[in-house]
Amino acid sequence: MITFENISKKYPDGTEAVAGLSLEAPDAAITVLVGPSGCGKTTTLRMTNRLVEPSGGRILIDGVDIRDRPVTQLRRGIGYVIQQAGLFPHRTVADNIATVPRLLGVDRRGGRRRAQELMELVGLDPVLAGRYPHQLSGGQQQRVGVARALAADPEILLMDEPFSAVDPIVRKSLQDEFLQIQAEVGKTILFVTHDIDEAIRIGDKIAVLREGGHLAQFAPPKELLEKPADEFVERFLGLDRGVRSLTFLPSGGLVLRTEPVLTVGAAPTPAQSALPWLLLVDGERRPVGWVRPDRLDATPITIGHSFVSGSDSLRAALDAAVLCPTGWATGVDAQGRVLGVASQDEIAVEIRAAHDRTVEDWLAQASAEPRDVSAARPTGSVGR
Amino acid sequence: MSIFDLPSEVQSSFLGLIGIQLEVSLGACAAGLALALPLGQLCLRLPRFYPPVLGVVTVIYSLPSLALFVLLIDVTGVTETTVFIPLALYSLAILVPGVVDALRSVPRDVIDAANGMGYGRLRRYLTVELPIALPTLVAAIRVALVSTISLMSVGGLIGNYGGLGDLITLGHTFFYTRLVWLGLLSLLVLAVLCDLVLRGAQRLLTPWARQYRSAA
Numbered sequence: 001m002i003t004f005e006n007i008s009k010k011y012p013d014g015t016e017a018v019a020g021l022s023l024e025a026p027d028a029a030i031t032v033l034v035g036p037s038g039c040g041k042t043t044t045l046r047m048t049n050r051l052v053e054p055s056g057g058r059i060l061i062d063g064v065d066i067r068d069r070p071v072t073q074l075r076r077g078i079g080y081v082i083q084q085a086g087l088f089p090h091r092t093v094a095d096n097i098a099t100v101p102r103l104l105g106v107d108r109r110g111g112r113r114r115a116q117e118l119m120e121l122v123g124l125d126p127v128l129a130g131r132y133p134h135q136l137s138g139g140q141q142q143r144v145g146v147a148r149a150l151a152a153d154p155e156i157l158l159m160d161e162p163f164s165a166v167d168p169i170v171r172k173s174l175q176d177e178f179l180q181i182q183a184e185v186g187k188t189i190l191f192v193t194h195d196i197d198e199a200i201r202i203g204d205k206i207a208v209l210r211e212g213g214h215l216a217q218f219a220p221p222k223e224l225l226e227k228p229a230d231e232f233v234e235r236f237l238g239l240d241r242g243v244r245s246l247t248f249l250p251s252g253g254l255v256l257r258t259e260p261v262l263t264v265g266a267a268p269t270p271a272q273s274a275l276p277w278l279l280l281v282d283g284e285r286r287p288v289g290w291v292r293p294d295r296l297d298a299t300p301i302t303i304g305h306s307f308v309s310g311s312d313s314l315r316a317a318l319d320a321a322v323l324c325p326t327g328w329a330t331g332v333d334a335q336g337r338v339l340g341v342a343s344q345d346e347i348a349v350e351i352r353a354a355h356d357r358t359v360e361d362w363l364a365q366a367s368a369e370p371r372d373v374s375a376a377r378p379t380g381s382v383g384r
Numbered sequence: 385m386s387i388f389d390l391p392s393e394v395q396s397s398f399l400g401l402i403g404i405q406l407e408v409s410l411g412a413c414a415a416g417l418a419l420a421l422p423l424g425q426l427c428l429r430l431p432r433f434y435p436p437v438l439g440v441v442t443v444i445y446s447l448p449s450l451a452l453f454v455l456l457i458d459v460t461g462v463t464e465t466t467v468f469i470p471l472a473l474y475s476l477a478i479l480v481p482g483v484v485d486a487l488r489s490v491p492r493d494v495i496d497a498a499n500g501m502g503y504g505r506l507r508r509y510l511t512v513e514l515p516i517a518l519p520t521l522v523a524a525i526r527v528a529l530v531s532t533i534s535l536m537s538v539g540g541l542i543g544n545y546g547g548l549g550d551l552i553t554l555g556h557t558f559f560y561t562r563l564v565w566l567g568l569l570s571l572l573v574l575a576v577l578c579d580l581v582l583r584g585a586q587r588l589l590t591p592w593a594r595q596y597r598s599a600a
Contacts, residue, residue: 051500086494090516091592
């Protein structure tokens with residue numbers, strides 16, 4: 001557990017980067033520091049491994065002041081990942097990953113072995129071990145950065161916008177893989193980002209900071225979306241936080257219809273001919289597109305994107321339905337085979353059902369603590 | 385008679401001249417580098433020292449070498465040292481900015497990562513900054529060495545301390561054109577060879593840098 005006790009940072013020129021921040025980052029969880037530029041999130045992160053010294057307050061790791069240890073020893077015990085990866089251009093991938101174990105006295109062979117294990121963990125092809133960083137893509141470099149930070153098996157990981165410098169598609173896959181790795185290693189992670197979507201996707205708890213280093217709200221992502229503490233947080237979350245909160249509703253409850261699914265080349269049944277739209281699938285049940293039953297050879301209308309039933313959220317399902325001109329979302333399994341389709345209306349019903357459950361929980365909570373007025377603050381998107 | 389046979393005034397064989405030439409030029413450059421590394425480091429740590437330091441080494445470079453030699457004779461006599469000291473000082477004009485540029489070429493995020501991973505200052509300097517700075521640094525050393533090899537010929541004016549340059553001085557004194565040509569061409573070949581050796585050494589030491597610069 002990392003504890004920030006009334007931490008502040010004032011620079012000699014008078015600018016205040018962090019003002020009296022108190023925060024507790026729980027063990028084995030991802031705590032995201034998010035906020036606009038100038039909110040002191042990076043400064044806060046860098047104070048944790050003493051790259052920046054606070055001007056007031058103290059930081060404890062598992063109850064022990066970080067100043068009680070020699071600074072290099074502290075840093076070797078904390079993994080550090082930065083935006084540009086900061087890989088050593090003059091060392092191979094394997095040597096880069098083995099950096100901290102080598103600093104801690106592990107011999108060359110031990111370092112190599114450790115590097116191999118970590119390359120496997122972060123999904124890097126072993127042939128890359130002998131390459132130099134500039135020979136890798138941005139996404140691969142970032143993986144090496146994560147592997148290097150994990151090499152000495154530190155309890156704590158500090159990550160400063162680690163996925164911001166790669167394109168959105170690579171970023172999404174890096175985030176997903178990062179969450180899988182975290183499920184495996186269970187580190188205590190402080191993660192800085194300016195991207196609220198990234199914060200909501202990966203954070204177990206999110207600290208929203210505002211300019212001048214004030215903590216605006218510290219809450220799990222779902223609570224953040226449902227009960228923003230003030231107008232600043234509300235604005236920072238953006239206008240689509242209602243839709244975004246669907247991220248937390250699983251799509252597994254949606255009953256997918258299979259009647260409109262037709263294999264290419266097959267003749268529609270009389271029941272299918274009566275439907276407005278049919279979804280064509282190929283021999284492996286992969287989606288081809290939508291057609292009218294009476295015009296099967298016309299160019300199919302693209303499905304936009306599909307959602308993975310069960311593992312994707314209702315947000316993905318709703319987006320798929322809104323995106324597709326026919327208004328139907330295509331549900332697939334993990335291998336991309338069509339399981340069935342759901343309409344916008346059906347998804348809306350599912351969202352209502354999930355909200356009804358939330359409202360019941362909420363009312364139950366409210367009656368348990370009748371005096372807690374702030375918990376009952378109306379937030380618009382819930383229970384309407 | 386071979387073209388490498390020298391008149392008795394030279395007081396040394398052709399190979400002997402090359403030996404002196406290499407000894408003094410390489411030595412002066414090495415001494416210059418030994419001074420430039422800490423000076424450059426100082427200029428990086430305290431940036432306001434960089435302009436005055438750069439000014440001083442440039443002024444030194446502009447001093448006529450002959451004047452320096454003559455002044456130094458009073459202190460160090462007619463010796464190799466008298467040639468060595470000005471050459472080492474001259475090389476600073478190239479090596480100090482060379483060291484500063486080379487260390488500045490180390491990306492900030494790499495230094496940040498090294499700090500964050502728990503490198504001590506000295507270890508970071510020796511195992512991260514210097515190796516990454518090496519290609520730029522060697523480029524400066526190459527220029528310094530070639531210019532030192534050529535500058536050294538003036539040493540012939542104060543006696544027999546110009547290395548191959550002695551041939552040029554004597555050839556001039558005795559209207560001995562063959563010696564001038566021999567000295568000139570030998571200096572040229574020697575300078576090119578030294579440059580090639582440094583380039584080769586740099587390629588061997590920095591295998592990572594081969595495509596790095598085009599990629600970066």
